[in-house]
Amino acid sequence: MSSRNTARPRTAASILNALPTAVPRIAGNPRVVRHGMSLWPPFWGAGIKVKHISADWRSATVVLRQRPWNMNYVGTHFGGSLFAMTDPFWMMMILHNIGPGHIVWDKSGEIDFRKPGSGTLACRFELGQAQLEQLKEAVARDGKATKWFAVDIFDESGRIVATVRKEVYVRAKHLAPETA
Secondary structure (H helix, E strand, O other), rough: OOOOOOOOOOOOHHHHHHHHHHHHHOOOOHHHHHHHHOOHHHHHHHHHEEEEEEEOOOOEEEEEEOOHHOOOOOOOHHHHHHHHHHOOOOHHHHHHHHOOOEEEEEEEEEEEEEOOOOOOOOEEEEEOOOHHHHHHHHHHOOOOEEEEEEEEEEEOOOOEEEEEEEEEEEEEEEOOOOOO
């Protein structure tokens, strides 16, 4: 008698059917997200590395290392890379902290360049309870809200290279009408 493996390989359709339940588990794990984002082609190619995302999604640290392929014409960091290193974090942190029943999107953003950036740059995001409460109150009152959040990008000597501001949009999800 042979010991044959009778398990069938999973088909592509069955793998795709599992995605709706697997993605929230993966996307909800800050450790997995930190590693995944560091390997995500737009971050990896720009030299951006996510160093830390806290277990409660209240803080994150991101670094940008200078490489020949992410420098601008005059040899400093490309401004788009500075903006990219800050792009999804406010939205993700709010999404994981505001609670179910909300839709969260980046609405707009702006960057204020203070000095040319070179070497390794870093920024640290901190989401406070007061900021969350303001958003929750505004959404409860108006059904939606927008709020500006800012993060400074520092060089290795601790000087501010740029400040990035992001406007985040939050609204309550519309629930399906109840049937009698």
